[in-house]
Amino acid sequence: MSFHEHRHSAAGGPLRDEMRDGVLELMQLGPTDVVADLGAGEGFYAQQFAQVAKKVYAIDANAEAVARAAAGQPNVVAVHKDLCRDFRAPDDLSHAFFSNSFHDLECREAVLDGLAAALPPGGRLTFVEFKLDTPFGPPRSIRIGKEDLRRLVEAHGFRLLAERDFTYHYALSFVREP
Numbered sequence: 561m562s563f564h565e566h567r568h569s570a571a572g573g574p575l576r577d578e579m580r581d582g583v584l585e586l587m588q589l590g591p592t593d594v595v596a597d598l599g600a601g602e603g604f605y606a607q608q609f610a611q612v613a614k615k616v617y618a619i620d621a622n623a624e625a626v627a628r629a630a631a632g633q634p635n636v637v638a639v640h641k642d643l644c645r646d647f648r649a650p651d652d653l654s655h656a657f658f659s660n661s662f663h664d665l666e667c668r669e670a671v672l673d674g675l676a677a678a679l680p681p682g683g684r685l686t687f688v689e690f691k692l693d694t695p696f697g698p699p700r701s702i703r704i705g706k707e708d709l710r711r712l713v714e715a716h717g718f719r720l721l722a723e724r725d726f727t728y729h730y731a732l733s734f735v736r737e738p
Contacts, residue, residue, distance in 0.1 A: 582724045586733045587686050589613045593654045599661025603629020610636045643671050649678030659688040663704050672716040681738035694728040706730050
């Protein structure tokens, strides 16, 4: 993984609220869904998903952060794993989600292969990433553009279902093809 600094917990306000609401709308979670929040950090989205979904796996390489992600939420399972080293997607997933973390992966193909194997037909995979031209965020050299991400994910058996643009980010939601 790339090691640029992440400060997700410091961000807030109306832009974050807009993104949260847009992501929840894209994902269309229900009470039987099981979600993997991949690169969950301190669990901003894991906590949101837990209000709707049956179970949420908050998965991150930072043990302290992922422990905070699960604190106080009985349906959030903290999983301390490096996605590029020893990760295997849980077998009971209906949704997988990345928020500003997929660009960090040096093992994108392997992670997508694992998710394609773990998600059932109709399972969902949603990404939030920085737009290429935002004045802040990860180094431009590791950002992934919307079309590049779409091609990469579709090559692993997913079909684009919906997309959303935010001020500094975009979100793409895919469905696992049969």
